[in-house]
Amino acid sequence: MERVSIVKCNDYKTQHVFDSVSRSIELLGGMNRFVQPGMKVLLKCNLLMRKKPEEAATTHPEIAAAVAGLVKEAGGIPIIADSPGGLFTQRALRGVYRACGMEAIASRDQIELNYNVDAVEKSHPEGKIIKNLTIMKALEETDAVINIAKLKTHGMTLFTGAVKNLFGVIPGTTKAEYHLRMKRLEDFSDMLLDISTYVKPALSIMDAVIGMEGQGPSAGDPRKIGAILASTNPYALDVACVSLVGIAPDMVCTIKRAGERGLCSDIKDIALLGDSLDELKIHNFKIPSHKHVGFIEQFFSEDSFIARFINNRFGPMPVFDYQGCIGCRDCEKNCPPKAISMADGKPVVNMKKCIRCYCCQELCPQKTVRIRRSRLFEIFR
Ligand code: SF4
Numbered sequence: 001m002e003r004v005s006i007v008k009c010n011d012y013k014t015q016h017v018f019d020s021v022s023r024s025i026e027l028l029g030g031m032n033r034f035v036q037p038g039m040k041v042l043l044k045c046n047l048l049m050r051k052k053p054e055e056a057a058t059t060h061p062e063i064a065a066a067v068a069g070l071v072k073e074a075g076g077i078p079i080i081a082d083s084p085g086g087l088f089t090q091r092a093l094r095g096v097y098r099a100c101g102m103e104a105i106a107s108r109d110q111i112e113l114n115y116n117v118d119a120v121e122k123s124h125p126e127g128k129i130i131k132n133l134t135i136m137k138a139l140e141e142t143d144a145v146i147n148i149a150k151l152k153t154h155g156m157t158l159f160t161g162a163v164k165n166l167f168g169v170i171p172g173t174t175k176a177e178y179h180l181r182m183k184r185l186e187d188f189s190d191m192l193l194d195i196s197t198y199v200k201p202a203l204s205i206m207d208a209v210i211g212m213e214g215q216g217p218s219a220g221d222p223r224k225i226g227a228i229l230a231s232t233n234p235y236a237l238d239v240a241c242v243s244l245v246g247i248a249p250d251m252v253c254t255i256k257r258a259g260e261r262g263l264c265s266d267i268k269d270i271a272l273l274g275d276s277l278d279e280l281k282i283h284n285f286k287i288p289s290h291k292h293v294g295f296i297e298q299f300f301s302e303d304s305f306i307a308r309f310i311n312n313r314f315g316p317m318p319v320f321d322y323q324g325c326i327g328c329r330d331c332e333k334n335c336p337p338k339a340i341s342m343a344d345g346k347p348v349v350n351m352k353k354c355i356r357c358y359c360c361q362e363l364c365p366q367k368t369v370r371i372r373r374s375r376l377f378e379i380f381r
């Protein structure tokens with residue numbers, strides 16, 4: 001059985017978070033099990049973009065501070081790191097650390113922030129879909145990784161948790177290349193699993209105190225969940241997290257594919273430690289509206305020509321709200337196939353080129369990109 005600990009945590013007050021994080025790790029054997037004196041430990045947070053902690057798009061700084069405190073108590077040296085969306089430069093990192101509250105807790109608690117923006121090529125012979133990876137050099141310069149994810153919905157993958165968080169070890173705009181190479185959700189999910197099996201985090205922790213529902217991972221709504229979860233197995237942690245918010249694990253492609261690799265995809269294979277998942281369970285957690293599909297797949301296999309034809313013609317597409325758009329061009333710059341161009345200062349998508357990765361929605365600072373299916377499809381459905 002895989003083990004996942006779940007501990008109530010009602011708010012982000014420093015002491016409450018520290019007590020809950022501490023208990024969640026204690027239930028797994030304590031931080032000394034994962035960190036030896038002198039070890040450099042990379043705390044891989046979710047720092048998607050410049051967002052304030054209360055927007056619930058990024059790992060809350062108090063969670064990172066609590067984990068860092070426990071790493072220090074075990075004699076290790078914690079380093080907060082991520083490669084956010086967009087350019088991976090020291091200047092961009094500084095802006096993200098500041099906005100996400102990491103700069104403040106780093107200075108309060110004397111925690112190192114990573115500013116190494118170099119990349120290295122590594123081979124991963126056991127990878128199913130990628131045998132060579134371009135990753136942040138900082139990862140190679142530390143002795144262990146603790147994965148600190150945020151529980152959120154996601155336009156492409158439906159759910160983003162422990163496994164998807166590790167996509168952030170791919171530096172900056174190289175992520176766009178990976179999107180281009182792995183356009184199908186199934187391939188993209190396999191690629192995420194390859195990255196996760198390469199990184200092999202010693203421990204994964206989920207910030208589910210306040211998660212994000214609806215149009216995640218950045219344009220959704222904060223939703224109080226009230227829990228912190230932890231596991232040595234990031235696949236099991238994701239299964240426990242989706243079960244907590246009422247998403248069927250087999251709706252999430254990374255979980256389905258993890259099951260096919262024997263990495264854990266079923267809550268029955270998990271021993272839950274700590275507080276009761278059933279008592280903490282969230283009802284009516286909103287998933288992205290365009291993910292309410294199931295309809296096509298009821299009649300045709302998802303790989304069939306007809307399902308692919310319907311999805312190509314009537315699949316979810318990005319729609320821009322020009323009233324809220326400030327013309328910053330972040331969507332244009334980060335669109336992997338360069339399907340977006342600007343006309344009169346506003347983005348326009350060439351749907352023939354669009355690969356439906358939804359990076360434009362993910363990285364729009366104004367939350368002005370919505371993912372919608374065509375009206376014809378909705379009427380038919
Ligand atoms: S990222 Fe958002 S605000 Fe910026 S140009 Fe694109 S749609 Fe407009």
Ligand code: SF4
Binds near residue numbers: 318336338354355356
């Ligand atoms: S337009 Fe948006 S969804 Fe389409 S490929 Fe570009 S970033 Fe991805």
